[in-house]
């Protein structure tokens with residue numbers, strides 16, 4: 001099945017409901033939005049809708065979290081970036097929101113309140129169920145068509161993501177289209193050899209990706225770094241020490257060790273694991289071979305010898321997919337592995353970065369232009385790479401079947 005895009009719509013006039021993902025890091029003290037990547041990435045879609053009355057639906061964080069807040073600053077930031085007035089209203093589908101939408105003129109942009117302020121948006125529902133929520137019924141009555149550009153939220157089965165496509169004609173925005181097309185290339189015509197570098201702390205997701213890409217033959221090799229490497233090392237019978245094991249336990253990943261063992265027994269020769277690592281000893285970076293690690297020191301980065309081996313393999317790769325840092329890069333002495341692996345990956349013919357932390361590092365190193373693609377998705381990108389169809393994509397495809405060719 002295929003989904004519709006902006007090019008498939010007969011007209012980009014009328015009232016467009018545009019779902020974006022502006023969820024961004026926010027400074028708790030000042031309330032300032034600290035990173036505008038997602039704003040920059042959604043701008044082309046907002047611009048493409050310049051003849052429409054553009055009603056933006058977005059979220060910031062989740063209920064219960066400190067950065068769960070209103071979208072006033074988000075409207076301001078978008079306005080500055082696109083050089084147009086973006087009006088913000090502290091309402092989602094109530095009388096005030098409906099009145100203001102009714103008064104909009106072509107070319108106006110309106111940002112509704114954080115859609116997760118509506119309790120229903122925080123439910124996990126199927127598309128048809130979600131289409132029956134008050135939220136979707138009210139919102140769909142306010143627009144002529146729906147544009148989903150929120151790739152970063154594409155892995156959530158929430159009403160604005162999966163319900164609106166069942167209630168009205170819906171298409172993907174330019175960012176959604178670009179993300180799906182580029183990430184799909186990893187599965188289809190990626191230049192070989194294909195190397196996945198999987199690090200960071202999300203061990204369960206990373207092991208799912210590793211299993212999918214090795215079972216299916218998409219990856220020629222998987223490099224494990226960060227906490228993911230520690231789990232593989234332990235699965236291989238290496239004592240990574242108490243601090244690393246405590247962290248694995250604290251993150252709830254003890255059961256992942258079994259999964260890592262299964263991957264190693266099926267594809268052991270294709271899983272590349274560090275031979276030497278860096279630990280903190282008396283406040284300094286000290287390197288050890290993994291089979292001579294002192295049991296009481298935390299493993300915080302790839303060692304230099306393994307780094308040389310890993311960058312060598314990356315340099316021979318046609319495609320590199322990088323998700324999750326190689327160490328505690330926030331501390332300068334443990335940033336070498338992450339920085340150097342990213343610099344090497346940027347040189348590959350086809351280079352893709354996923355994961356919020358990793359994308360921020362790439363931008364701070366000033367090598368963002370060298371990568372073929374830096375995904376705006378954290379969880380969405382990694383779930384895509386596990387080979388599952390994302391709920392947002394499935395809903396857009398269904399929608400195109402239902403409404404696509406009808407006026």
Ligand SMILES: Nc1ncnc2c1ncn2[C@@H]1O[C@H](COP(=O)(O)OP(=O)(O)OP(=O)(O)O)[C@@H](O)[C@H]1O
Nearest residue numbers: 200201202226227300324327328355356357358378
């Ligand atoms: N060996 C290690 N021990 C402890 N923490 C580590 C280690 N290696 C990496 N990390 C930590 O992993 C964190 C990032 O992991 P995460 O899986 O969240 O990355 P990401 O997928 O790029 O980001 P996001 O969750 O924002 O999408 C960093 O804060 C880093 O300090």
Ligand SMILES: O=C(O)[C@H](O)COP(=O)(O)O
Nearest residue numbers: 023061062152153378379
């Ligand atoms: O940043 C993200 O991953 C998306 O905005 C989704 O946010 P969530 O994990 O709170 O659903």
